[in-house]
Amino acid sequence: MAETILTVEKVSQHFDGLIAVNEVSLHVDKGEIVGIIGPNGAGKTTLFNAITGLTTPTYGRIVYRDTDITQMKAYQITSLGLARTFQNIRLCSGMTALDNVMVGAHSHLHSGIFSQILRTKKHREDEKAAYEKAMQVLELTGLTAYRYEYATSLPYGLQRRLEIARAIATEPEILLFDEPAAGMNEQETSDLMEFILKVRDMGYTILLIEHDMRLVMNICDRIHVLDHGALIAQGVPAEIRSNPDVIAAYLGKEA
Ligand SMILES: Nc1ncnc2c1ncn2[C@@H]1O[C@H](COP(=O)(O)OP(=O)(O)OP(=O)(O)O)[C@@H](O)[C@H]1O
Ligand SMILES: [Mg+2]
Incomplete structure (x- = not known):
């Protein structure tokens, strides 16, 4: 069975009137490479900041293995x-x-x-x-x-x-x-992959x-x-590539 090491449960991040991240849930299992994509301003970095303790989420819970890290400081999370x-x-x-x-x-x-x-x-x-x-x-x-x-x-x-x-x-x-x-x-991207x-x-x-879609896919x-702070789709690369909501929100903008 998959061993889940990171769980994000309905995490929201508000900045004054702006809802930068809106009830996002996801998990990452041991050994996986999991991608987060979305247009500029979708809330991707804000979500990372919440996970890594640079900010404290407004709502929701973040769990690393069995430890609730939602309120922890960045250095504590790094040391975990x-x-x-x-x-x-x-x-x-x-x-x-x-x-x-x-x-x-x-x-x-x-x-x-x-x-x-x-x-x-x-x-x-x-x-x-x-x-x-x-x-x-x-x-x-x-x-x-x-x-x-x-x-x-x-x-x-x-x-x-x-x-x-x-x-x-x-x-x-x-x-x-x-x-x-x-x-x-x-070339640098290929080396990075x-x-x-x-x-x-x-x-x-x-x-x-x-x-970079080539890298992600x-x-x-x-x-x-993510789009406008909310999770609009999740799946394996082939599912994402053909998801109409994703094409409309993200890939459509590039096409
Ligand atoms: N500290 C902050 N205070 C106020 N608003 C913020 C703050 N940080 C981010 N935002 C806003 O939250 C929204 C999401 O920003 P974020 O940087 O998370 O987007 P992103 O998906 O990483 O975009 P990009 O692909 O351009 O890096 C944006 O509207 C941004 O202006
Ligand atoms: Mg960003």
């Missing part, structure tokens, strides 16, 4: 095993690729501020563990050769990959990608928002469609 990337790349510009991944690796180490200031043995051990973890993730994600380059000087496709690497370094179970192919050319499948095969579960096991 959910990691994300952002629609606009958020790498630290003055830092190398390695340092950026070490930031992720540090998120589950626990030497407190005092041991950092005093540079205690525990702090040195944590530094070493973060370094080793980061090097391992760079290798896994094919970024080892770029480890001493400044993150923001890397080609665009590699910056996106580095963001994913930093998320993986937090040792999550589920990864949420917000438009990972945004701004990529066709292959990379996401590889990440899934490493044992991660993936929930992704994406506008090729790699997602199931797709959810």
